Amino acid sequence: MYEQLFSRFMEAFKSSLEDPDIHLSYTDRQRLKAGEYAEVAAEKLPTLERRIYWTKVNAGVAAVLLALGAVLTAVSGAGVEPSWTLEEFFFPLFFAFCMGIAALGGMWRMVKLEKQRLLCELVVAQHEEETAEKTEKTEKTAAPPM
Numbered sequence: 001m002y003e004q005l006f007s008r009f010m011e012a013f014k015s016s017l018e019d020p021d022i023h024l025s026y027t028d029r030q031r032l033k034a035g036e037y038a039e040v041a042a043e044k045l046p047t048l049e050r051r052i053y054w055t056k057v058n059a060g061v062a063a064v065l066l067a068l069g070a071v072l073t074a075v076s077g078a079g080v081e082p083s084w085t086l087e088e089f090f091f092p093l094f095f096a097f098c099m100g101i102a103a104l105g106g107m108w109r110m111v112k113l114e115k116q117r118l119l120c121e122l123v124v125a126q127h128e129e130e131t132a133e134k135t136e137k138t139e140k141t142a143a144p145p146m
Contacts, residue, residue: 008119038127041120048117052110059106066103069096 028040072092 038124041123041127045117045120045124048113048120052113052117055106055110055113059103059110062099062103062106066096066099069093069099072096 028043031040069092072095075092
């Protein structure tokens with residue numbers, strides 16, 4: 001099970017070549033080959049959390065602009081006569097469409113980063129559990145029976 005978790009961790013970071021914050025450096029890849037999964041994951045966690053925060057902020061701004069675009073669309077459609085033209089209605093509609101795409105893109109990015117953060121936390125927790133089990137076994141074997 002550990003091998004699956006660690007291979008999934010490596011694949012998640014290998015597939016993120018386009019993201020310089022998450023992409024593994026040469027040193028990190030060498031450390032992963034040496035088996036230092038938890039250390040690399042622990043180093044990546046603050047970066048991921050920071051990226052998630054700013055992605056949420058950006059998605060929130062895009063959502064607010066989307067709402068503003070929807071209001072502009074409603075206002076431009078409400079104040080015209082029955083002979084309104086599409087040109088009067090096009091800009092607010094286009095603005096709302098673009099902001100909707102931006103908001104959805106930000107949310108998709110946040111979900112991707114959140115999955116990577118959870119995977120890092122899982123790797124770190126698994127390593128801590130293994131370490132606790134090893135120390136417990138060592139203490140049991142080192143303690144003389146009474």
